[in-house]
Every structure is written in C-alpha cells, then in structure tokens.
Amino acid sequence: MAEPQDRQLISLADYERAAARALDPEALGYFAGGAADEITMRDNESSWARLAIRPRVLVGVEERHPGVTLLGQPRPHPLIVAPMAFQRLAHPEGEIAIARAAAATGTIMTLATLGTTSVPALAQAQPDATRWFQLYVFSDRGVTRELVAEAVENGYEALVITVDLPVVGRRERELRAPPRAQPHAVWSALAPDGPMTPMEFARLVDPSLTWDDIAQFAAAQPLPVIVKGILTAEDAIRAAQHGARGIVVSNHGGRQLDTVLPGAEALAPIVDAVGDSLEVIADGGIRRGTDVLKALALGARAVMIGRPVLWGLCVDGADGARGVLEILLQELDLALALAGAPTPAALDRSFVARAPWVGQQA
Ligand code: FNR
Ligand code: LAC
16 A cells, blocks of 8 residues: 555556555566567657647537447446456455446456456456456467356456467566466466466467457357457458457557557557447557547547556555546546547547657657
C-alpha cells in the first residue's frame, strides 16, 4: 500500500511514481518492463505526443457524452482494461479488485489467461462487470478448450486471442529479477510444481498457431473473436478473412519485439484497410485523455489501458484502479470539450496532425 505522501494522485503519472515506490523490484520489473532496449515501450507513450490536436471552437459543447458502440452494444465510454497477467503480484485481490473498479466505472475488464484469478472466480466475484476473456492458445489444446468453455459458461462477452506472443519477448528486467506467481486453480494442470515465472508460463503457449486456428476458434464457440497484437494492414485484412469481429492494434506494451511500430503509428493504415469490416481497438502508451481522443480520431472504436490500471491497483487496490479510470475519463471529457467534439462520433482524422514539434526536441 502507498504511503500517505503518495496521496497527491491527480494524474496517471502520479500513480506510476507511487507504485514504483511501493512495489518490490521483481514485481515492478515485471509490470514496468519491456523487451530488449525498451525502445518501443518508450515510444508507445511518446508516439501519442507526436500527434497534435486540431480543435474546433463554437460548436456548443455543453452537452458531452463519451459513449461508443462496441460489438453492437452501447458502451458508456471507450475504455477497456487490457488483459494483464499475474495481477496478484500488485495486490492480494488482483484481478477481482480491477474488475470491481471496472464495474464501478462502466469499463470492460479483460481477464488474462495468465491471470491469478480463475475464469469462474472472477465471474462469481464480479458478475456485474462486463468481462472479456483473453486467450493464449497453449500447445495443450485440452486446457485451451476448457478455458474457452469456462468463459462461455460464465458470461464473458468476447474472446480476445493474443497472437503476438508465439514466444515470449526478451524481458531483461525479468531475467535479472524473475517474479514468481502463485498459480490459481487451472494451473494445477500446467504448473504441477507450483509457482512459476511469467516467462516459464509464457513458454506453454503454442508457437505453431496460424490463421486457420483463428478461423476454427471463431467457428467453434459463440463469443465474438478479437485478435490482439495486430500491427499491419496485411494482418488486419487476414483477421477479417478468418472470422474475427475485431482486432487490437497492439505491440503488447512493447514487451515482445522491440523496435516494432507503436500503436499510434500503426493505427491509421489499419483503419483504412479494415475499419468498415472490423472493430478496431488500440492500445499502448495511452496515459492521457488526449491520447484517447487521438486514437478515436484516427479511427479506433475503443482503447485498452494497461499499466496505469496496475499502478492504481498497487497503490490502493480497487479504489486505486478506479481512481486511474476516473482520471482518464475526466481528462477525456475535458479533451472532447476543448477539441470541440461533444461525442467520439464527432471526431475524425481532421482533428489530428503530425505535431510541428516533432524533431525539434533535443
Ligand atoms: C501485459 N499484456 C498482456 N497482453 C495479453 O494479451 N496477455 C497478457 O497476459 C498480458 N500480460 C501483461 C502483463 C503486464 C504486466 C503488462 C504491462 C502487459 C499487454 C497488455 O494487454 C497491453 O497490450 C499493454 O499493456 C498496453 O500498453 P500499456 O497501456 O501498458 O502501455
Ligand atoms: C506478458 C505476457 C504474460 O506480457 O503476456 O507478461
């Protein structure tokens, strides 16, 4: 838990600093770390700052609403909690606390396959949270099928299949200080010897997965499939051709292949290629309401928020995670008002431009 001096928590960066003070080195390294030289991880954040907003005035912004439609359902706003593994390393309540914060703010919560709360346990603890399930396809297809069946049986509303981790990225902070996670019930089948490191768990993922498998998952169960980890228009088109309902334009928070494109740069060409046939979600480095606005203006339907929610969880459990989401929603409301777009539907590409300050920084 954070110390009292950390209570000046008015930005996501405040939560990050407070969490860094509170976490042990292993957990901080796991949560904050990226792959190799962490170039993409850092650029995820700075890439949004390379976009300038072109505001409109005198459009009448007294009435504002951040609502969007996602998978055919009205949502109160475009925020989704990204799937993140081993959340009990941040707080004893882990995923359950984040789901409580998600329910309290009308945010979709995505449970990670490598979460430290099982699929049924999260549903039982937080039935009123809108839940998606993120799937890693293991070489053990039996365990994989069980996970999908549990998600369907327990009211999860989408299957987010992560495709950018056929093998785990070079996580040098984890190599130096590997955290160990207490596996929850389902891991008894996969982790008979008890706690494993995230990298050891990730090695259970099937590297032979292909687009045909995606088509099979889409056909074999009732949940809409969202393919997470797409960075090119070519792959976005393949996702549409293989039964996906949506994609997440994502580089896994810079934790997989270092020096790939940041989401802010990959997003527009992908929307141009598939925006009419797929629901495009963006993630990576979103830390301000203005970042959310820019992603929506580029054509994202919604955005996933990762590490900042973990910082909130670490600092103050469900209240901290809720605080982070509420700050982002307050900032989004302000951005919509000052950009002259009372709703996300009022946004388009004309609201963003390459920032003139790009290249001027020392
Ligand atoms: C992740 N991410 C992730 N993604 C996924 O599909 N399955 C997973 O199990 C995890 N686990 C995970 C753990 C931790 C500690 C982090 C930081 C990230 C990636 C996550 O879903 C998302 O793509 C990025 O975190 C988004 O970037 P930001 O918001 O963290 O900058
Ligand atoms: C990670 C894997 C577990 O990013 O998705 O840590």
